[in-house]
Every structure is written in C-alpha cells, then in structure tokens.
Amino acid sequence: xxxxxxxxxxxxxxxxxxxxxxxxxxxxxxxxxxxxxxxxxxxxxxxxxxxxxxxxxxxxxxxxxxxxxxxxxxxxxxxxxxxxxxxxxxxxxxxxxxxxxxxxxxxxxxxxxxxxxxxxxxxxxxxxxxxxxxxxxxxxxxxxxxxxxxxxxxxxxxxxxxxxxxxxxxxxxxxxxxxxxxxxxxxxxxxxxxxxxxxxxxxxxxxxxxxxxxxxxxxxxxxxxxxxxxxxxxxxxxxxxxxxxxxxxxxxxxxxxxxxxxxxxxxxxxxxxxxxxxxxxxxxxxxx
Numbered sequence: 001x002x003x004x005x006x007x008x009x010x011x012x013x014x015x016x017x018x019x020x021x022x023x024x025x026x027x028x029x030x031x032x033x034x035x036x037x038x039x040x041x042x043x044x045x046x047x048x049x050x051x052x053x054x055x056x057x058x059x060x061x062x063x064x065x066x067x068x069x070x071x072x073x074x075x076x077x078x079x080x081x082x083x084x085x086x087x088x089x090x091x092x093x094x095x096x097x098x099x100x101x102x103x104x105x106x107x108x109x110x111x112x113x114x115x116x117x118x119x120x121x122x123x124x125x126x127x128x129x130x131x132x133x134x135x136x137x138x139x140x141x142x143x144x145x146x147x148x149x150x151x152x153x154x155x156x157x158x159x160x161x162x163x164x165x166x167x168x169x170x171x172x173x174x175x176x177x178x179x180x181x182x183x184x185x186x187x188x189x190x191x192x193x194x195x196x197x198x199x200x201x202x203x204x205x206x207x208x209x210x211x212x213x214x215x216x217x218x219x220x221x222x223x224x225x226x227x228x229x230x231x232x233x234x235x236x237x238x239x240x241x242x243x244x245x246x247x248x249x250x251x252x253x254x255x256x257x258x259x260x261x262x263x264x265x266x267x268x269x270x271x272x273x274x275x276x277x278x279x280x281x282x283x284x285x286x287x288x
Contacts (some may be wrong), residue, residue, distance in 0.1 A: 004082055005089050007193035010119035011286060019076040020092035020112045021046050022143060025121065027222055027286050031151070035144040040242030046076035047112065048140035049127075050104050053254020054176040060104075060263045067103050069174060071182055072142070075110060076101055083252035089115045110139075120285040127280075129272035136264045138252025140231075141282055144244040146193065149221035158218040159238065160192040160247070172201050178259040196240040203237040205253065207268075216247060227283040233268070249282055 002017045014024040022045040025034045034044050051060070051073045059066050078099070080092035094110045096273065109128040114121065129135035148155045169182025186192060186204065190211075198204060214234070217223035224247075228234065231249035238245045252269045270278060 002082075005149055006088065006090060006114065006116050008088070008116050008118070011116055011121060013114065013116070013121060015090055015092070017079050017082055017092070018093070019046055019078065020080040021076065022114070022121075022123075025284070025286075027288065028119075029288075031222070033145055033149070033224065034220070035146055035242070035244035038242055040239045041144065041244065043076070043142070043144070045141070045143035046072065047110075047125075048072045048138070048142055048215075048248075049075035049110055050106075050108070050137035050139075051179075051254075051269055052180075052252045053137040053173075055238045055255045055266070056177060056257075057107040060266075061261070064262075065105075067105065069103050072140075073138075074100060079251070080112070085177045088117070089113060091120060106133070106135050106137070108135055116131050120283055121265065121288065122204055123281040123282040123284070125282070126277060127270065127272065128277040129274055132274050134264070134271055134273055136266070136269050138250065138266075138269050139280060140235075140250035140252065141228075142246055142248045143284065145224055145247045147238065147243055147245040149216075149218055149224075152218040152221035154218070155243075156193075156195065158216070158221075158245070160185060160193045160194065160245075161215040161217075162192070162211040163210075163213040163215075164210035165190055166210060168210075170204070171253075172206040173203060173205070173208050173254065174257055176202075176254060178205075178254050179257055179261075189280065191252060192236070194238075194245060195246060196238065198236075199238045199240070202249075203235045206234045206236075206251065207232075209234050214247060216245070223287045225283075225285040225287070227285070228281075230280040231282070250278060265270070
C-alpha cells in the first residue's frame with residue numbers, strides 16, 4: 001500500500017491508494033481526528049461504490065444475469081491511479097476492468113479529488129459513464145471520526161448538530177437491508193445526542209433529511225463540520241465498544257428488505273446516460 005499526503009498550516013491528511021481511502025486527518029496541533037481502525041471496524045473512511053449497503057444475498061441481477069456483490073461494493077478494495085496537482089490536491093481514478101465487470105457489468109470512470117483549502121478538506125466525487133447504456137450505481141462517503149474527540153471532557157458530551165430541524169422518521173436495518181417502516185427521529189430539534197445505545201439496531205438513516213450540513217463536537221474538543229450539498233441521504237453509525245462515529249453522506253442506500261428486481265429498479269440510485277457524468281461534493285471543515 002502507498003499513502004499520499006497533503007498538508008497546510010491548518011490540516012494534514014494521508015490517503016491510501018488502495019480504495020482512495022482517507023486514512024489520516026490531523027489538525028494544526030497534530031491531533032488525529034479519524035478513527036485508526038480496530039477489531040470493531042478495521043476501516044477509516046472507505047469509498048462506497050457501486051452500491052451503498054447491501055443487496056439481498058449479496059447478489060444483483062442485471063438483464064437476467066446474477067452477479068455477486070459484497071457490502072458497499074468493490075471500490076474500497078481496489079487500487080486507484082493517482083495524480084498529484086501541486087501541494088494542495090490529489091486525484092484518484094478507478095476505471096472498470098475485467099475484475100470489476102465480473103461483479104458489475106458496466107463501464108465507468110470514478111474519480112476522487114482531495115483538496116486542502118485552509119481548515120477545510122474538499123472532496124469531489126466524479127462518476128462518468130463512458131458506455132453505451134445507462135449506468136445505474138450508488139456512491140457514498142463513510143468517514144469514521146474519533147469518539148471521543150481529542151480534548152473532549154467525556155464521551156457522552158458529544159453531539160451532532162444539524163443545520164435544520166429533522167422531525168421526519170428515520171429508517172432502520174434488518175440484516176443490513178432496509179426495513180419498510182419509519183421510526184421516530186432521535187434528533188431533538190437540531191441536536192442528536194450520541195450514545196452507544198443509539199446504534200444497537202445498526203445505523204441511523206436519514207432518507208428525508210432537510211439538512212445539508214452537520215457539526216460534530218463536544219465541550220473542550222475541536223468541531224468537525226461535514227457539508228454534503230449533493231448527497232440526499234445521511235447515515236450515522238457506530239459499533240460499540242469502538243471509539244468512532246461515522247457520518248456518511250450517500251447517494252443511494254441499501255436495498256429494501258424485500259427487493260427482488262433488476263438492479264436498474266433499485267430505489268434511489270444515480271442513473272447516468274451514455275457520455276454523462278455527475279459530481280458530488282463533500283467538505284470536512286475543522287475548527288479549534
């Protein structure tokens with residue numbers, strides 16, 4: 001594995017060419033803000049493509065043919081080509097090949113561009129369809145931040161603040177698949193108080209979210225603002241006793257529990273026509 005680094009006076013980061021995964025994010029005091037992996041969850045900030053979550057029995061059907069696809073897709077486990085643009089930007093590219101077509105029979109070009117601007121990490125996800133048929137796919141971010149954050153007075157003092165009130169029901173999972181009913185929101189006004197019990201039933205999924213920005217912090221700790229203007233869904237997840245919380249903007253999500261149709265009919269996906277591309281932006285801003 002090869003790691004590529006960017007640094008300015010506010011932030012320093014490292015990205016793994018394997019999966020184009022953000023592997024370290026440190027503030028101006030050198031404090032690590034990303035979970036560094038452990039037995040509860042080995043990853044740090046994987047790229048989710050071409051699915052988010054699961055498909056039933058880890059199988060998807062395209063034009064009557066079945067393909068095996070494990071949770072969150074294959075991008076997180078494949079090496080990306082890397083291009084550096086000066087000291088401020090890194091671009092990672094994954095193109096379909098024989099390996100990917102055994103799981104997902106679509107041509108694609110997936111690019112991630114990491115850019116440091118002051119105290120903000122900007123990530124641009126660009127998906128292109130170079131083929132001659134519609135490309136159906138999901139794309140998501142999965143950064144895991146330390147919980148507790150460095151300098152925090154206690155684990156139970158951490159909150160996620162939404163930029164709008166979020167009264168809509170949330171969604172929950174069964175065996176990694178989406179249950180049909182909604183559940184009462186755990187957000188009080190704009191505040192989600194973080195407790196391990198919140199994740200006893202797996203991720204908290206906001207599929208009718210009004211906010212496009214959330215702020216994660218605790219007294220005495222730095223704050224992390226995640227802006228996701230182009231992602232319509234947000235997942236929040238942890239796994240006790242791991243000391244992390246994942247704030248996950250998604251375009252698309254896991255399959256419904258009873259889904260049994262062609263992959264093109266899977267709800268909520270991107271659908272790119274031949275020659276079309278789409279960019280999705282994500283910002284992670286750190287304040288002391």
